[in-house]
Amino acid sequence: MFDLRPVGYVIGLLVVTLGAAMLVPLAVDVWAGNGHWPVFAQSAIVTALAGGLIALACANGAGAGLSLQQTFLLTTGVWLVLPAFGALPFVFGVTEARAVDAMFEAMSGLTTTGSTVLSGLDTLPAGLLMWRGLLQWLGGIGIIVVAMVFLPELRVGGMQIFRAEAFDTMGKILPRAAEIATRISSIYVGLTGLCALAYLGAGMTPFDAVVHSMTTIATGGFANSDASFSAFGPAVQYWAALFMLLAALPFVRFVQFTAGTARPLLRDSQVHGFLGVAGVVVLLLTAAQVVREGALAEETVRGALFNAVSILTGTGYASADYMQWGAFAALVLFFAGLIGGCAGSTSCSIKIFRYQLLLASIRARLARINAPHGVFEPRYQGRPVSEEVMNSVIAFFVFFVVTLGVLSVALSMTGLDFVTSVSGAATALANVGPGLGGEIGPTETFAGLNDAAKWMLVFAMLLGRLELLAVYAIFTVTFWRA
Amino acid sequence: MFDLRPVGYVIGLLVVTLGAAMLVPLAVDVWAGNGHWPVFAQSAIVTALAGGLIALACANGAGAGLSLQQTFLLTTGVWLVLPAFGALPFVFGVTEARAVDAMFEAMSGLTTTGSTVLSGLDTLPAGLLMWRGLLQWLGGIGIIVVAMVFLPELRVGGMQIFRAEAFDTMGKILPRAAEIATRISSIYVGLTGLCALAYLGAGMTPFDAVVHSMTTIATGGFANSDASFSAFGPAVQYWAALFMLLAALPFVRFVQFTAGTARPLLRDSQVHGFLGVAGVVVLLLTAAQVVREGALAEETVRGALFNAVSILTGTGYASADYMQWGAFAALVLFFAGLIGGCAGSTSCSIKIFRYQLLLASIRARLARINAPHGVFEPRYQGRPVSEEVMNSVIAFFVFFVVTLGVLSVALSMTGLDFVTSVSGAATALANVGPGLGGEIGPTETFAGLNDAAKWMLVFAMLLGRLELLAVYAIFTVTFWRA
Numbered sequence: 001m002f003d004l005r006p007v008g009y010v011i012g013l014l015v016v017t018l019g020a021a022m023l024v025p026l027a028v029d030v031w032a033g034n035g036h037w038p039v040f041a042q043s044a045i046v047t048a049l050a051g052g053l054i055a056l057a058c059a060n061g062a063g064a065g066l067s068l069q070q071t072f073l074l075t076t077g078v079w080l081v082l083p084a085f086g087a088l089p090f091v092f093g094v095t096e097a098r099a100v101d102a103m104f105e106a107m108s109g110l111t112t113t114g115s116t117v118l119s120g121l122d123t124l125p126a127g128l129l130m131w132r133g134l135l136q137w138l139g140g141i142g143i144i145v146v147a148m149v150f151l152p153e154l155r156v157g158g159m160q161i162f163r164a165e166a167f168d169t170m171g172k173i174l175p176r177a178a179e180i181a182t183r184i185s186s187i188y189v190g191l192t193g194l195c196a197l198a199y200l201g202a203g204m205t206p207f208d209a210v211v212h213s214m215t216t217i218a219t220g221g222f223a224n225s226d227a228s229f230s231a232f233g234p235a236v237q238y239w240a241a242l243f244m245l246l247a248a249l250p251f252v253r254f255v256q257f258t259a260g261t262a263r264p265l266l267r268d269s270q271v272h273g274f275l276g277v278a279g280v281v282v283l284l285l286t287a288a289q290v291v292r293e294g295a296l297a298e299e300t301v302r303g304a305l306f307n308a309v310s311i312l313t314g315t316g317y318a319s320a321d322y323m324q325w326g327a328f329a330a331l332v333l334f335f336a337g338l339i340g341g342c343a344g345s346t347s348c349s350i351k352i353f354r355y356q357l358l359l360a361s362i363r364a365r366l367a368r369i370n371a372p373h374g375v376f377e378p379r380y381q382g383r384p385v386s387e388e389v390m391n392s393v394i395a396f397f398v399f400f401v402v403t404l405g406v407l408s409v410a411l412s413m414t415g416l417d418f419v420t421s422v423s424g425a426a427t428a429l430a431n432v433g434p435g436l437g438g439e440i441g442p443t444e445t446f447a448g449l450n451d452a453a454k455w456m457l458v459f460a461m462l463l464g465r466l467e468l469l470a471v472y473a474i475f476t477v478t479f480w481r482a
Numbered sequence: 483m484f485d486l487r488p489v490g491y492v493i494g495l496l497v498v499t500l501g502a503a504m505l506v507p508l509a510v511d512v513w514a515g516n517g518h519w520p521v522f523a524q525s526a527i528v529t530a531l532a533g534g535l536i537a538l539a540c541a542n543g544a545g546a547g548l549s550l551q552q553t554f555l556l557t558t559g560v561w562l563v564l565p566a567f568g569a570l571p572f573v574f575g576v577t578e579a580r581a582v583d584a585m586f587e588a589m590s591g592l593t594t595t596g597s598t599v600l601s602g603l604d605t606l607p608a609g610l611l612m613w614r615g616l617l618q619w620l621g622g623i624g625i626i627v628v629a630m631v632f633l634p635e636l637r638v639g640g641m642q643i644f645r646a647e648a649f650d651t652m653g654k655i656l657p658r659a660a661e662i663a664t665r666i667s668s669i670y671v672g673l674t675g676l677c678a679l680a681y682l683g684a685g686m687t688p689f690d691a692v693v694h695s696m697t698t699i700a701t702g703g704f705a706n707s708d709a710s711f712s713a714f715g716p717a718v719q720y721w722a723a724l725f726m727l728l729a730a731l732p733f734v735r736f737v738q739f740t741a742g743t744a745r746p747l748l749r750d751s752q753v754h755g756f757l758g759v760a761g762v763v764v765l766l767l768t769a770a771q772v773v774r775e776g777a778l779a780e781e782t783v784r785g786a787l788f789n790a791v792s793i794l795t796g797t798g799y800a801s802a803d804y805m806q807w808g809a810f811a812a813l814v815l816f817f818a819g820l821i822g823g824c825a826g827s828t829s830c831s832i833k834i835f836r837y838q839l840l841l842a843s844i845r846a847r848l849a850r851i852n853a854p855h856g857v858f859e860p861r862y863q864g865r866p867v868s869e870e871v872m873n874s875v876i877a878f879f880v881f882f883v884v885t886l887g888v889l890s891v892a893l894s895m896t897g898l899d900f901v902t903s904v905s906g907a908a909t910a911l912a913n914v915g916p917g918l919g920g921e922i923g924p925t926e927t928f929a930g931l932n933d934a935a936k937w938m939l940v941f942a943m944l945l946g947r948l949e950l951l952a953v954y955a956i957f958t959v960t961f962w963r964a
């Protein structure tokens with residue numbers, strides 16, 4: 001078997017970082033004067049100490065770079081270990097959460113899923129709300145780095161199509177990969193700042209503006225109120241829709257944009273495809289609502305726009321109880337959640353580029369049916385797509401659909417009803433947040449589910465966030481033999 | 483554009499054949515003395531005349547064999563035109579069906595779907611019941627021929643993997659393709675006869691035994707009673723389960739078996755996979771029912787066995803109202819319907835061999851992840867699978883899933899609820915028969931749906947039966963340009 005220490009070393013350092021991040025909610029609680037800060041002091045000490053010990057224990061194995069196996073293990077390991085420590089404040093704090101609930105909340109945070117088991121959010125200590133926002137925000141930037149650096153390297157889910165591209169076209173502007181990561185982070189911080197300012201200007205309190213801007217740009221969906229975004233006015237909702245859309249675009253294009261070239265952003269097939277789909281989903285939902293209400297009220301259009309964008313981008317805020325909008329709206333939102341945003345953003349799910357690649361493949365296939373002796377290869381962004389990328393995309397799609405089916409059945413086995421099982425599996429796997437139906441719908445929480453179902457959903461969030469194959473690969477026998 | 487006449491000629495001849503087939507229910511009604519026979523006389527005359535005129539009009543274009551485009555058009559054309567004529571007895575007869583209902587019933591028959599818009603089956607004239615059975619029986623043998631000869635030629639849905647195989651291994655036993663078709667038909671007739679004898683022995687009336695044996699071997703699912711198979715005793719239900727399973731196996735293996743070689747049947751990966759899946763589905767459903775009932779009663783096990791086999795094979799009989807069995811049973815049956823039986827049988831849906839091929843592809847891909855420089859090609863039945871077959875299978879899978887999603891949304895747009903929309907789309911596309919929920923569940927009919935929904939389902943049955951791509955291909959621009 002290969003050396004586990006380099007993996008442990010990096011994970012240890014990241015756990016220490018997470019412990020340091022707990023100083024932020026600690027400071028918030030001190031500032032709020034609610035007496036809740038010792039929870040974060042405790043959590044930070046436990047986390048930092050544990051992380052330090054892990055890193056020390058593995059330190060003499062670190063240094064020489066990571067093998068493929070080690071990289072796989074690191075990717076999954078990070079998203080397994082960090083939630084365990086991120087869960088501590090929910091256990092130690094006023095929420096007094098049991099292990100399963102704390103783990104659910106932390107995993108939902110770090111994977112930017114946004115399903116919650118907590119209610120009475122409006123009365124929670126500010127520090128805990130900040131911690132939920134911070135988990136999503138850190139998870140968001142974490143996943144962009146993983147998606148840009150790790151997944152292409154691991155050749156998982158077709159993400160390798162962005163390897164050459166990101167580093168090639170970026171190479172002309174920015175010489176080094178580390179600088180790319182820095183620039184991406186600046187964009188991430190910058191967008192979050194802009195979003196916070198917009199929310200502030202539209203009437204949010206400074207605290208709400210900061211926390212919600214973090215969960216918006218992470219397409220996370222945690223809110224500070226049980227009412228989610230129906231707690232806010234029209235202006236806030238419009239700004240939120242705009243920033244959710246921006247957060248679902250490829251961040252590398254923003255880097256290029258701020259470096260002075262708007263062209264890559266404007267000519268990106270993913271961006272075109274995503275905005276097109278967003279337009280269609282918003283239009284379908286608006287039309288359905290207008291027909292239903294019998295009038296074209298601003299509130300109707302805004303409700304359709306906000307919730308369509310929220311689900312399509314995988315954010316998961318709700319500004320209305322769309323379970324009351326009928327089966328058509330529910331189905332449109334269900335499938336929108338299975339589409340998702342652009343690769344290289346914080347949004348998850350199957351993603352636009354995979355549908356585009358599958359479509360290109362099928363188009364090439366139909367052309368071949370019509371002219372059996374012609375040569376037709378699928379193209380994307382004007383370039384031919386390698387067989388390997390196409391196979392990866394297909395493996396991802398099949399795995400996603402089959403996992404969704406198996407997970408739905410497994411959930412129903414714990415006693416959940418049909419709609420809760422299917423929509424719960426989908427919302428966890430696609431990291432969207434809310435499900436459908438009376439139990440886990442947009443106005444409900446996941447608190448009432450049984451423990452077995454919660455653990456399954458925790459695993460599903462992890463699977464979905466890491467594009468399935470990165471996790472599945474480590475379950476194969478040959479993986480450990482290599 | 484290419485010459486349409488050779489297509490019209492074959493379709494015309496098949497319409498004449500369908501008209502001739504109407505003499506069977508005519509004879510049944512005469513024998514029953516119910517005075518309903520003129521309906522079939524009228525229908526037969528209209529059908530035979532129309533078919534004759536079509537064939538005559540196209541006769542001088544016939545002869546030289548079919549091009550690829552013509553073969554595509556013929557395949558879809560047959561399954562569009564024959565139902566239109568097969569619908570006539572429902573329009574002319576006591577059912578006095580409107581166009582949409584008659585077309586629904588006939589399409590459901592010829593595609594062996596088995597969803598019905600008729601109720602009061604127990605009091606229908608014998609001729610009409612015979613006609614429903616005959617539509618499914620003719621549709622069943624028709625689809626085996628299409629699947630064995632046409633689809634491999636059209637290289638649709640990965641069916642080409644059976645081209646070489648069928649003709650190679652068969653070649654050693656039977657020299658000519660026409661003889662293959664004859665042998666397959668003999669098996670089909672033989673199995674139907676055996677099934678009828680079994681039903682007769684188990685207590686069915688001769689008429690019921692004949693009609694139900696036809697709809698069993700066609701995995702069609704039309705029954706002579708609103709109560710479906712709950713109208714019959716345990717012995718009939720066990721026999722039905724056995725014959726449904728047999729009808730979902732590759733018929734070419736039976737040909738080899740009767741020619742003296744059991745080996746191909748016993749060593750077929752599809753057969754192993756299918757029986758394995760059947761075992762798991764039956765076990766899951768039985769376990770769920772035993773837990774539910776708290777006792778291992780014969781009736782419980784039989785109910786689970788019968789309905790699991792009925793849905794997995796895509797037959798669609800019901801011996802119990804399994805909507806009362808809870809969400810787990812509903813989900814297991816829902817996904818079982820999306821698995822289906824073996825290629826080269828009368829059963830439809832995604833089919834076992836496609837899952838096996840997708841699994842082989844993913845296994846090869848995982849192996850490659852673990853050892854990036856190794857060469858791993860997917861294998862099936864011990865042979866490497868060509869890139870082209872794999873792509874076809876994948877295109878099929880993606881098309882199936884996406885069509886299912888779009889169709890669900892479209893159905894909900896006509897006002898159907900969530901479960902009815904999704905399960906209705908699935909049951910039509912997979913040619914299973916019953917849906918889920920209170921509207922189209924196992925004890926209900928499709929009569930209450932609105933016309934728009936019915937037409938969508940008619941199209942979905944056609945799409946599913948012809949493996950989607952055979953139909954989609956003719957909607958492309960390049961198809962007509964070729």
Ligand SMILES: [K+]
Pocket residue numbers: 112113114219220221314315316431432433
């Ligand atoms: K989310």
Ligand SMILES: [K+]
Pocket residue numbers: 594595596701702703796797798913914915
């Ligand atoms: K059927």
